[in-house]
Amino acid sequence: MMEKIEKLRGNLREDSLPHFFCSGCGAGQVMNFFLQAADEIDLDFDNLVAIGGVGCTARIPVYLKCDALHGIHGRVFPWATGIKLKNPDLNVVVFAGDGGVGAIGGNHFIQAARRNLDVTVVVVNNLNFAMTGGQVSPTTPSDMNTTTTPFGNEEEKFDLKKLHEAAGGTFYSRWNTSRSQKSIKAIKEALEHDGFSVVEIIAQCPTHFGRYALGTGKPVEGIKWIEDQSLTIEEAESMDEEEVKDQFIVGDFYQKERPVFDGSTVFEEEE
């Protein structure tokens, strides 16, 4: 066990630790899931580029011992596009939250899916803008209280999977932090997939979503609440749309094959 921990720690920037995630935050768990998934497939960190924008999840790349970009909200997919076009041999992983993917980076996400850009996206969906203090996000469930919806959220929540699928993305899994082994397996398969692969992990945010929306800052209560709202694809199949509307449907949704993006126009020499 210690040996494995040491090995996984070897892929972290030791001098950046301890990380800045709150106690009980799901982003720390997801970083752990990623390290385990990467270890299982012997991912070469010298050939990895990790990308984070701004936000809690976006901080994950700062701790990974690999080439990394950080610090601009929502532009993670354009960065990834330039990197993959210039050097398709690099493995590129984007770490983004529900704000980065569903709000400010939304169009970039759509276009990357449409192009089937060959990158893996790990979305930590904690249902609110956590770093800035718990404001409503595009994935906050209806009626929930946040620091900018004191009278309840009047907006409909975004289903990022439907968005990805409609735009042409080729791999999608959604799990939650209480299903660690499923999450790790999904990340592993996403890393091995050729194309725009997304693993969305519904994650607890005890500090903000927990306190404001759920009325409890206890991490375990947040994890339990998410788990109670979660249904597998199979469980959801037998239920009607109205019944599953407010649930998190978890599972490995699809894995499709389609040529990956290599530029908007590619010249091929005639034989």
Next chain:
Amino acid sequence: MDKIEDRYMAGRHFMLGNYAVVEGALAAGCDFFAGYPITPANEITERMSERLPKVGGKFLQSEDELCSIYAVTGASLCGAKAMTATASAGFNYMQEGLGYATSVEAPCVIVDVQRCRGENYATQSDVMQMRWGPSGDYQGVVLAPSSVQELFDYTVEAFNIAEKYRVPTIVMSETTIALMREDLTIPEPGEIKIEERKKPEVPPEDFLPFSPDEKGVPPMPEFGEGYNTLYSLNPHDEEGNINWDPDVFENMYEREMGKIKDNIDDITQVEEYYTEDAEVILVAYGSECRPALDTVLKTREEGEKVGLLKIDTVWPVPEKELREAADQASTIFSVEMNIGKYSREVERVCAPHCEVKRITKNRGAIHTSGEIYSSIKEVI
């Protein structure tokens, strides 16, 4: 003449200004371009889409200008010589990405073909935005060509400065020259001076990503070479780690700005026409140098001692040359095509030492030499 499949189209051409930018980029070694449709910069993007894939580069039509500048930055960090082109409204969107590229010191070239308020009228109204666009502190480099030949030459130079100093470099184009066809000579490949970015000479374990060389510029590895570099917008120390120490913050900004300021003689260029004995000196940049020079020639014919200081590098301001002009002339005229923006810089440097007057025009059209002539006639 070389074929369009070749990187260098050496020889003499009658070429559109926007096309000359593309040829300059390719001659400089550009291998990545991203652009979003916008008039009057479209000919750059269209020609790139045909030219670049044929010479082994990658072309991206982005979903917006933000994507353009970030894709360019990402490619640059992978070792690409990368460029984007836009026009004023699109340049607005790029400020955020320009700020990031500046703070992680990613070499890249941005072409802004200036236009007015959504229309393609001639203007130089982005001259201040090019210096002060992004939030935060930084010192960029902006080159102002005045002809199709200079669009080629300065695009090459922009890549050279970008690579040498790890700084995003802007080519300040204008509707006037971008959409004009003119004589262009493209030199043979060996005749063009090309700078390549300096790479680390130490192994990854000894490498400090933001530790400068003697010029203040850190050597730069490519992604995937094992140097495991973090490029964060946030204040970072020499190791690249995010660091909130006030000394780190101050040192970071001082070095990033210092690498430009301390090498200003290598970076900035001006050209002087008939200034050696001039009592009246016109200061102009970009396409406004054309009617300004015509005016100088006309007044010289009349025996007046009038000269032109042509500012090729508008940012950083060539203060030394402006000061010399101010010490020599009795009157300096600052000529530009906007409400009078760069004139403030000319006044800042020159006004304590001579009289400075403005000749500005903000009517969507370049000055005629007659207009400039009339303005200076009041003095001479």
